[in-house]
Amino acid sequence: MEPLAIADKIKEQFPEEVLEIREFRGQVSVTLNKGRIGDICRFLHDDPALYFDFLVDLCGMDYLGKKEKRFAVVYNLYSVKHRHRIMLKAEVEESSPSIDSVMPIWIGVNWHERECYDLFGIVFRGHPDLRRVLLPEGWEGHPLRKDYPLKGPGPDQEWKGFNDVLDRSKQYREFDWHG
Amino acid sequence: MDNLFEDEDKSFETKQLTISLGPQHPATHGVLRLDLDLNGETVVKCTPYVGYLHRGVEKLGENRTYFAALPLSDRLDYISSMNNNVGYVNAVEKLFGIEAPERAKFIRTMVAEMGRLSSHIIWLGTHVLDIGATTPFLHAMAAREKLLDLFEILCGARLTVSYPRVGGVRNDISQQFLDELYDFVLEFPSHMDDYETLVTENRIWKDRTVGIGVISAEEAVNWGLTGGTLRGSGVDYDVRKYAPYDAYDKVEFDVPVGKAGDCYDRYLVRVEEMRQANRIILQCIEKLPAGAVMADSPKFTLPPKDLVLKDMEHLIHQFILITKGPTVAEGEVYVGTEVPKGELGFYFVSDGTGKPYRMRVRAPSFVHASVLPRLSEGGLIADVIANIGTIDIVLGECDR
Numbered sequence: 257m258e259p260l261a262i263a264d265k266i267k268e269q270f271p272e273e274v275l276e277i278r279e280f281r282g283q284v285s286v287t288l289n290k291g292r293i294g295d296i297c298r299f300l301h302d303d304p305a306l307y308f309d310f311l312v313d314l315c316g317m318d319y320l321g322k323k324e325k326r327f328a329v330v331y332n333l334y335s336v337k338h339r340h341r342i343m344l345k346a347e348v349e350e351s352s353p354s355i356d357s358v359m360p361i362w363i364g365v366n367w368h369e370r371e372c373y374d375l376f377g378i379v380f381r382g383h384p385d386l387r388r389v390l391l392p393e394g395w396e397g398h399p400l401r402k403d404y405p406l407k408g409p410g411p412d413q414e415w416k417g418f419n420d421v422l423d424r425s426k427q428y429r430e431f432d433w434h435g
Numbered sequence: 436m437d438n439l440f441e442d443e444d445k446s447f448e449t450k451q452l453t454i455s456l457g458p459q460h461p462a463t464h465g466v467l468r469l470d471l472d473l474n475g476e477t478v479v480k481c482t483p484y485v486g487y488l489h490r491g492v493e494k495l496g497e498n499r500t501y502f503a504a505l506p507l508s509d510r511l512d513y514i515s516s517m518n519n520n521v522g523y524v525n526a527v528e529k530l531f532g533i534e535a536p537e538r539a540k541f542i543r544t545m546v547a548e549m550g551r552l553s554s555h556i557i558w559l560g561t562h563v564l565d566i567g568a569t570t571p572f573l574h575a576m577a578a579r580e581k582l583l584d585l586f587e588i589l590c591g592a593r594l595t596v597s598y599p600r601v602g603g604v605r606n607d608i609s610q611q612f613l614d615e616l617y618d619f620v621l622e623f624p625s626h627m628d629d630y631e632t633l634v635t636e637n638r639i640w641k642d643r644t645v646g647i648g649v650i651s652a653e654e655a656v657n658w659g660l661t662g663g664t665l666r667g668s669g670v671d672y673d674v675r676k677y678a679p680y681d682a683y684d685k686v687e688f689d690v691p692v693g694k695a696g697d698c699y700d701r702y703l704v705r706v707e708e709m710r711q712a713n714r715i716i717l718q719c720i721e722k723l724p725a726g727a728v729m730a731d732s733p734k735f736t737l738p739p740k741d742l743v744l745k746d747m748e749h750l751i752h753q754f755i756l757i758t759k760g761p762t763v764a765e766g767e768v769y770v771g772t773e774v775p776k777g778e779l780g781f782y783f784v785s786d787g788t789g790k791p792y793r794m795r796v797r798a799p800s801f802v803h804a805s806v807l808p809r810l811s812e813g814g815l816i817a818d819v820i821a822n823i824g825t826i827d828i829v830l831g832e833c834d835r
Contacts, residue, residue, distance in 0.1 A: 278766075280766035280767060280768065281529055281530070281532060281766065281768050283767075283768055283769065285767060309653075309656050309657065310656050310659065310672075311659055312659070312769075312771065312778070312780060312797060313769070313780055313782065313795070313797040315782065315795045315797075317784065317793055318793075322786070330782070330795075332769055332780070332782070332797070336656055336670060336672050339677050341769075343767075343769065362657055362659065363657055363658055364657060364658035364659030364660070364802055364805065364806070365659070366805055367801060367802065367804075367805040368801075368802075371801075375493075388486075389485065389486060390485065390486040390489045390834060390835075391486060391489065392486070399491060399494055400493060400494055404494075406494060406495075406498055
């Protein structure tokens with residue numbers, strides 16, 4: 257199915273949820289409200305003519321200062337059976353950065369959602385194991401947010417684990433050979 | 436003597452044991468840590484921990500021009516950097532709306548398949564080494580060495596090549612390169628026969644891989660697996676066939692698929708992929724068209740170096756492109772390419788400046804690492820090693 261036809265079908269089914277349909281270089285993205293994202297994904301997955309069985313990618317976006325709702329979660333869907341593709345973007349506001357998890361539909365989204373939580377701080381409701389995945393536990397901040405400095409928070413705000421390692425190495429240096 | 440065994444059940448007690456496999460473990464192919472809860476030798480629970488190699492490639496990409504972020508893609512899957520480069524430049528070209536000339540496309544297809552061969556050779560060598568066969572590893576590394584030598588002739592680098600460029604390739608290929616590659620391609624099938632003689636019908640190999648880590652076709656798609664890991668389960672999905680980029684629509688090749696979805700079928704699929712890669716390289720050499728290797732699109736591609744050294748206008752042109760970067764209309768594209776590990780996708784969001792507003796890397800290894808608990812739980816601890824080898828992950832790409 258043509259990408260624009262897919263977008264129209266989503267609009268037909270969920271007229272209140274679709275905010276914008278954009279086409280760029282032959283690829284179509286559909287911007288949505290986050291409220292019924294679970295239903296929309298379930299529809300896209302189950303409808304026999306669409307049958308998006310493969311969630312290629314899920315990632316976060318930070319539109320700091322560019323859009324009213326700061327964050328977005330991007331779903332990149334593909335149908336292995338029908339060989340068509342669509343991109344969904346669910347807008348997430350900064351005041352309550354949370355959205356429903358789509359893990360019941362595509363189990364493989366597990367780590368993508370964890371990564372999005374890790375790097376953007378977007379909480380996925382209903383995710384069974386929402387921990388940081390790339391960064392260590394106890395890391396402060398979410399690095400892919402636009403207001404996170406490129407070179408990190410600075411030398412006086414090092415991650416606690418790093419300071420622990422430094423302290424431990426200092427202890428080992430003072431080993432008493434004769435004791 | 437009899438009473439020694441009398442109260443056997445009372446004197447022995449089994450309890451669940453948690454061990455940490457990795458991060459510094461040769462069989463984890465990088466810095467991957469698995470926490471394994473064991474009941475005897477059976478894995479009850481497997482929890483992977485990744486992120487030891489996280490370098491913030493996506494964040495770095497947002498702060499560099501499209502040209503300057505290319506070397507970052509080398510460091511994703513560092514044993515097949517050529518394929519990552521090809522994926523990166525294809526995505527950027529799509530965003531820019533330009534196309535590489537025909538000759539450059541063929542060259543890129545050729546070197547990408549060389550990258551696939553060298554990556555699969557490492558996979559074959561290390562995977563069988565993990566399971567206990569030492570000999571194929573030594574033979575495999577010899578063939579890979581030849582490929583790396585060829586990369587060196589091509590662009591001076593052996594591992595982090597950055598040879599494909601946005602709009603084409605860095606430089607045209609030499610006759611020496613073509614000749615040596617042709618010799619290699621003719622010789623390579625006999626190497627493949629050697630490896631297969633050692634492994635494919637080997638009883639120990641089959642005992643260790645047949646029926647291990649089984650995943651059905653439907654489940655594999657639902658998990659988001661790609662590449663050989665998916666095709667081992669019998670799903671006929673290959674980006675090169677269904678969304679052809681570069682010259683893949685102009686060469687003939689078959690996409691091997693497995694049936695059982697176990698380690699052995701994934702092995703067979705990748706071995707056949709190596710033969711197909713060889714076939715593609717041969718066709719690229721034979722069909723290589725003449726012409727330029729860089730697109731003539733001044734807004735987006737650098738001027739020829741000899742002209743830059745000669746006159747002012749081209750010097751300014753190069754200076755502007757390098758410092759500011761080519762600006763592109765607002766928009767977003769996702770382009771997936773078939774790298775040895777699976778589908779590597781680049782998702783760019785442009786806000787109309789010279790740098791990407793968002794650069795997202797969809798790494799196949801990241802998804803494949805997440806499926807490890809599914810494959811390993813309920814099996815033996817020795818099979819965990821077989822599973823790590825068979826999903827073919829590289830942690831540089833997984834952690835980004």
